[in-house]
Amino acid sequence: MRFDLEALRSHPGQRFHLDGDLSIPDLDWQGEVLHVEGVVHVGAWASWRDGEVELRVAVQGRVHRLCARCLAELVERVDSDHVLDVLPEDTAGRYLELRPFVEAGLRLGLQGKPLCRPGCRGICPECGADLNHEDHRPGCHGGGRSPDPRFAKLRGLLDELP
Ligand SMILES: [Zn+2]
Ligand SMILES: [Zn+2]
Incomplete structure (x- = not known):
């Protein structure tokens, strides 16, 4: 053309x-x-x-x-x-x-950060579980109980990735 x-x-x-x-x-x-x-x-x-x-x-x-x-x-x-x-x-x-x-x-x-579905729960940065399909792995605190501030920081870094 x-x-x-x-x-x-x-x-x-x-x-x-x-x-x-x-x-x-x-x-x-x-x-x-x-x-x-x-x-x-x-x-x-x-x-x-x-x-x-x-x-x-x-x-x-x-x-x-x-x-x-x-x-x-x-x-x-x-x-x-x-x-x-x-x-x-x-x-x-x-x-x-x-x-x-x-x-x-x-x-x-193109979107900067496309999502597979609205509200995709993503991959837990602590245990690696795909939270759309599975629970946190045993011993992971990513479910909300006493979140470790280090992982909150890691999660922030993941959010900043393009
Ligand atoms: Zn997704
Ligand atoms: Zn987890």
Whole structure:
């Protein structure tokens, strides 16, 4: 998917529109590679204004993630719509390729800390039990009885992980 920059330049101020599906199986995200299921639905609007391209991109896709609390796999539905910066080097050629902007739109739509379910109970930092499926292991005080302040601190650190 791409816009013809010659057409945009020769009709300043006019809005051009593209609709379609793009296949982006892998998405780089903060040092990880996320799998994108199926195709990404894309709507894009571009116009030439004051010597620059004004670009708006709407994307809908399904991205495989891990729960921020218990590491269970989940599929996050991304639905984002943004005006994106187009740099002069993006418009150096004949065409404006949309793929990098679609990837940027997906990244902007991703949650920082996706959860497998509302209120996921996560993994106990003391005994390692997956609290969605099991109780604390014998001897663990993570259940609330006399919580050790060291573990409260560890829990805080876990919460701060991206
Ligand atoms: Zn979870
Ligand atoms: Zn525990």
